[in-house]
Amino acid sequence: MLEHFAAVLAPTNLLVILVCTFYGAFVGAMPGLTATMAVALLVPFTYFMDPLAAVSAIVATTTTAIFAGDISGALLKIPGTPASAAYVEDSYAIARAGKPRTVLFTALLTASLGGIIGVAILTAAAPQLARFAVRFSSYEAFWLASLGLTCAVFVGTSSVARNFASLFIGLIIASVGIDVVVGHPRFTFGSVELLNGISFIPAMIGMFALSELLRNAQSRDPGRLATMVVEPVGEALRAAFGHVRRYKLNVGRSGVLGTLIGALPGAGADIAAWIAYALSRRLSRSPEKYGRGHIEGVVDGGSANNAAVAGAWTPAIVFGIPGDSVTAIAIGVLLMKGLTPGPQIFTTDAALVYTLFGSFFLANVLMLFSGFLAILAATRLLRAPRAVLMPMVLALSLVGGYAITASTTAIWIILALGALGFFMERARIPIAPAILGIVLGRILEDNFMVSMLKARGQIAPFFARDESLVLGVLTLALWAFLLLRAGREILRPRPLQRKT
Amino acid sequence: MRLGDVLTGGALVAGGGLVAHAARGFPRMAGIAYGPDLFPTIAAAGLMLCGLAIAAEGARADPGAAAEQERLAPGRIIALLGIVAGTALALPWLGFHLTFAAATLAACRVFGGGWIAAAALGAVAPLALHYIFYSLLRVPLPWGVLTPVAW
Numbered sequence: 001m002l003e004h005f006a007a008v009l010a011p012t013n014l015l016v017i018l019v020c021t022f023y024g025a026f027v028g029a030m031p032g033l034t035a036t037m038a039v040a041l042l043v044p045f046t047y048f049m050d051p052l053a054a055v056s057a058i059v060a061t062t063t064t065a066i067f068a069g070d071i072s073g074a075l076l077k078i079p080g081t082p083a084s085a086a087y088v089e090d091s092y093a094i095a096r097a098g099k100p101r102t103v104l105f106t107a108l109l110t111a112s113l114g115g116i117i118g119v120a121i122l123t124a125a126a127p128q129l130a131r132f133a134v135r136f137s138s139y140e141a142f143w144l145a146s147l148g149l150t151c152a153v154f155v156g157t158s159s160v161a162r163n164f165a166s167l168f169i170g171l172i173i174a175s176v177g178i179d180v181v182v183g184h185p186r187f188t189f190g191s192v193e194l195l196n197g198i199s200f201i202p203a204m205i206g207m208f209a210l211s212e213l214l215r216n217a218q219s220r221d222p223g224r225l226a227t228m229v230v231e232p233v234g235e236a237l238r239a240a241f242g243h244v245r246r247y248k249l250n251v252g253r254s255g256v257l258g259t260l261i262g263a264l265p266g267a268g269a270d271i272a273a274w275i276a277y278a279l280s281r282r283l284s285r286s287p288e289k290y291g292r293g294h295i296e297g298v299v300d301g302g303s304a305n306n307a308a309v310a311g312a313w314t315p316a317i318v319f320g321i322p323g324d325s326v327t328a329i330a331i332g333v334l335l336m337k338g339l340t341p342g343p344q345i346f347t348t349d350a351a352l353v354y355t356l357f358g359s360f361f362l363a364n365v366l367m368l369f370s371g372f373l374a375i376l377a378a379t380r381l382l383r384a385p386r387a388v389l390m391p392m393v394l395a396l397s398l399v400g401g402y403a404i405t406a407s408t409t410a411i412w413i414i415l416a417l418g419a420l421g422f423f424m425e426r427a428r429i430p431i432a433p434a435i436l437g438i439v440l441g442r443i444l445e446d447n448f449m450v451s452m453l454k455a456r457g458q459i460a461p462f463f464a465r466d467e468s469l470v471l472g473v474l475t476l477a478l479w480a481f482l483l484l485r486a487g488r489e490i491l492r493p494r495p496l497q498r499k500t
Numbered sequence: 501m502r503l504g505d506v507l508t509g510g511a512l513v514a515g516g517g518l519v520a521h522a523a524r525g526f527p528r529m530a531g532i533a534y535g536p537d538l539f540p541t542i543a544a545a546g547l548m549l550c551g552l553a554i555a556a557e558g559a560r561a562d563p564g565a566a567a568e569q570e571r572l573a574p575g576r577i578i579a580l581l582g583i584v585a586g587t588a589l590a591l592p593w594l595g596f597h598l599t600f601a602a603a604t605l606a607a608c609r610v611f612g613g614g615w616i617a618a619a620a621l622g623a624v625a626p627l628a629l630h631y632i633f634y635s636l637l638r639v640p641l642p643w644g645v646l647t648p649v650a651w
Contacts, residue, residue, distance in 0.1 A: 030632075041637055161557065165512055165550035171543040172519055179536035182529050186536055187522065210584065217580045217610055218573040387613030388621055391604045394580075398587055398603070399596075399629050403639040411588035419581060426572075427508040445539045457533060490556050 007052060007351065008358030016053045017359060020060035021366050025374040027061075028068025030400060034081045034201065035065035035269075035309075039326050043333060051337040051352060056359035058333065062309050062326050063363040066269050067111035067371055070302060071378045074103050076393055078209040082200070083269035083305040085435055086277040086297075088208070093293030098229035100379050105240035106295060107302040108371040110251050113244070114303025115364035117255030118262070118310030123357045136264065138454065139462050142447035143471035144264065145440045148271045150478045151278040153433055160486035162429045169424070170437020171444075173198050173417070180446045181453075193409040202401040202410040203417050203438050207431050209397040210418025215425065216390055230379050247299040250280060258304030262311025268324030269305035269312070274436060276304030310360055317341050317353060505558020512551030520544035579610050595644020596634075600626040 007013065020042075027038035038061050046054035069081030074091035084091075094103040136144075149171075153163040176187045177197030188194040231239075244251065254276040261272040280300035281290045290297050309326070316327035318341075331341055339349055401410040421431050455461035463469045520541050528535035583606050590599045605622030613621070633639040643650045 027637075159554075159557065161550045161553035165547060165554065168516070168543045168547040168550060172540060172547065175540045175543065179526070179539075181532075181535055182527060184526050184536045186526060186540060187519075214577055214580055217576040385613070385617075387608050387611040387617060390611045391607035391613075391621055392625060394583070394607050395600055395604050395625055395629060398584065399600070399633050399639075399641070402591070402641075403633060403637070406640055408588040408591050411584060411591070415581060415584045415588065418584070422577075427504070429508070448539070449534075452534060453532075486553060490553055490560065 008056070008355055008362060013053055013056050013355075013359070014362070016049070016057050017060040017362050018366055018370070020057045021064040021363060021370040022374075024061040024064030025068040025071075025367075025370050028065030028080045029071040029374060029378060030080060030396065035062045035069070035083070036324075036326050036329070038062070038065045039329050043329060046333050047336070051334070051339055052355045054333055054337065055330070055352060055356050056363075058326070058330050059313075059356065059359045060363035060366070063115055063306060063360065064367045064370060066305050066309055067108060067302070067367060068374060070107040070111070070298075071104060071374060074100055074107070075378060076209070077212045078393070078397070079204070081269075082204060082435070082439060083273050083308075084301075085204070085208070085270065085432060086273040087301040089291045089432070090294050090297045093291075094295060094298070097293055099231055099236070099239070101231055101233060101236035101375060102239040102243075103295065103298060104375045104379070105236050105372075106243045107298055108368065108375065109240055109244045110247075110299045110303040111306040111371075112364045112368050113251050114255040114258055115306040115310060115367070116361065117252065117303070118259040118307035119357060119360035119364065121256065121259045121307075122310045122314055122360065135467065137465070137468070138447040138450040139465060139468040140471055142444065142451050142462070143468055143475055145444040145447060146475045147471060147478070148274060148440055149433075149436060149444065150475060150482070151274050153482055158428055158430050159489045160482050161489065162427075163433050164482075164486070166424065166429050166431065166433040167437045169420070169429075170434035171441045173203065173434070174438050174441020175445065177442075180449050191409065193405065193407055197442060198413055198417075198438065199404055199410060200439060201404045202413040204435055205397045205401045206414035206417030207421035207424075207435060209393065210414055211421030211425055211431065213390060213394055213397075214418065214422040216386070233376070243295050243299060247296055250296060250299050251303045254280065254300040254304040255307040258307030259311035261304070262308030262324070263314040268326075269308040270436075270439060272308035272311070273301040273305040277301040306364070313356065313360075317345060317356065502558040502561045505561065506555045509551040509553070509555025509558060512554065513548045514551075516544040516547035516551060519547070576610050580607065583607055583610070591644070592642060593644050595646045596641040597626045597630065597646055598644065600629060 023042070024035070024038055027041070028035060039058055042057055042061055046057055049057060066081055066083050069079050069084035070091060071080060073079040073084040073088040074095040077088060077092040079085040079088045091103050091107065094100075149167060153160065153167055158166075174197065176194055178185050178195050185195055257276050257279065258269075258272040261275055262268060277290075277297050277300055280297055281287045284290070284294075284296055286294065286296075308324075312324040312327045313330075316331055334341055334352075339345070339352060345353060398411055398414065401414045402408070404410055421434075424431060424434070451462060463472050523537040523540040523544065526535060526537040526540075528537070583603050586606075587599055587603045590602070601622040604625040605618045608618035608621045609615075630641065634641045
């Protein structure tokens with residue numbers, strides 16, 4: 001095994017990992033460019049690499065891109081990747097309170113630690129975890145998606161009715177496109193480009209970025225954003241290490257949770273972050289601070305999403321089942337290189353497996369260096385005048401959306417959902433549950449309809465297997481709890497809080 | 501009573517009603533009691549229930565507890581939405597560079613920038629975005645009327 005780890009430390013491999021951590025930091029921090037897109041853009045380059053370097057490049061890029069999504073999330077309230085959306089309200093509020101580097105250094109440290117926990121578990125327990133995850137059928141996938149969506153209502157900072165309203169808006173948006181049962185186009189208004197549904201990236205850019213720009217446009221002060229205070233690096237680093245020490249148990253808990261969730265097919269880094277954030281809030285001594293600039297949620301979400309990146313590789317390498325879209329691309333790259341992921345890969349291509357583990361570990365360490373530089377470069381953005389920065393964010397968002405589909409449909413989606421998001425915020429309906437509804441809506445519907453067809457319309461089979469019974473009962477219990485809370489809120493309306 | 505909440509609730513009920521009505525027209529497969537309409541109908545019904553709950557919350561709330569909200573500046577909101585719509589319309593034929601030059605210039609003015617800053621941004625921003633997206637990330641940005649001088 002040692003000679004395999006030595007291969008990881010070969011100068012060429014080290015250089016690939018270092019370059020890719022910078023590349024991942026750059027793409028992840030760009031609004032609208034996801035970790036998946038970063039890896040997809042990398043594929044042509046991996047064609048010219050040997051298999052070990054190709055795997056290292058993919059791993060290093062994903063790891064850093066998932067962290068770097070926090071950078072634009074904290075500075076501009078535009079999550080660079082969906083995995084940062086769960087705690088963007090907190091990270092942005094902390095940055096606006098004059099601690100942008102503190103929140104980002106904390107996110108960097110916890111991402112690195114979460115990633116290292118993830119790779120440790122991946123190395124030790126890959127076959128066992130994959131054996132559990134691979135037993136999931138459409139029933140469990142449906143309940144898992146339902147549980148993820150319920151978590152979004154749980155973490156919402158508004159009333160239950162408003163959080164659920166946002167979620168249903170997201171589910172309706174997700175139902176645009178051809179349906180899974182009879183292939184009928186729904187709500188496409190004759191557009192061919194909408195047949196595949198609303199692309200997630202333009203939707204996220206519209207609801208998060210454009211709505212924020214519209215909110216900013218209400219003031220004509222050209223320099224307002226530049227007044228955001230940036231603290232000295234030393235002070236921020238001390239504060240970040242302090243946060244990590246204080247919440248070390250959260251890092252450990254969310255690292256393990258993120259790895260387990262990441263290993264479940266279809267549940268990637270974004271769901272891991274949502275669930276870790278929701279759990280963190282439930283277990284916290286100060287749950288009322290969540291969503292208003294509380295670092296604890298950033299610690300939990302940030303460590304869980306990077307741990308999930310490692311977790312997603314478990315079913316990918318052991319059974320050839322991708323845990324998320326990145327590992328789906330990675331499997332394609334391995335097949336292109338003549339390597340077939342599966343149980344036998346531990347014996348036939350052990351070098352590859354151990355390089356993967358080693359690269360993951362190194363990427364999470366080297367990310368500290370590239371992430372540090374990325375944070376320093378990005379916080380300088382805040383010194384740019386608002387009248388310059390905001391148009392650049394607008395242009396970046398529109399090009400980022402266009403880049404996904406190479407069609408102006410993406411810009412129309414940004415426009416429509418940006419206006420919707422703006423008015424939702426004014427009505428104090430949170431945006432985050434709608435975003436998760438858009439992400440998980442199709443997975444939820446597909447698995448629900450497939451399960452209904454298998455069960456011939458009966459409900460009992462949804463609870464027939466042990467795994468589905470546990471997940472189903474848990475989800476239904478949460479729904480019942482939320483309904484009770486909604487009833488209480490209608491009878492005793494809460495005083496309104498001022499928008500931050 | 502908080503009028504804003506009642507209006508929000510009403511809008512959600514109306515929106516959910518529209519979606520449910522549209523979903524009724526989706527075809528079903530023979531012999532199966534559920535089809536493409538099931539999921540949108542469930543979501544629409546949920547949205548309508550939430551609308552009713554929000555309206556009920558508003559109807560029972562203390563009117564004195566109204567939150568301070570930033571005042572709406574409709575002119576600049578419409579201008580920004582117009583810039584996005586204009587970008588979508590102009591991009592295919594005018595091309596990336598000219599469209600984004602105009603869009604960033606106009607957006608800079610909306611956010612209170614002077615004419616010189618807006619013109620400078622309009623000149624520099626498309627070139628920077630061109631380098632990042634077209635040259636580095638190989639995104640096929642349209643050249644439009646500048647196709648003869650594409651590099």
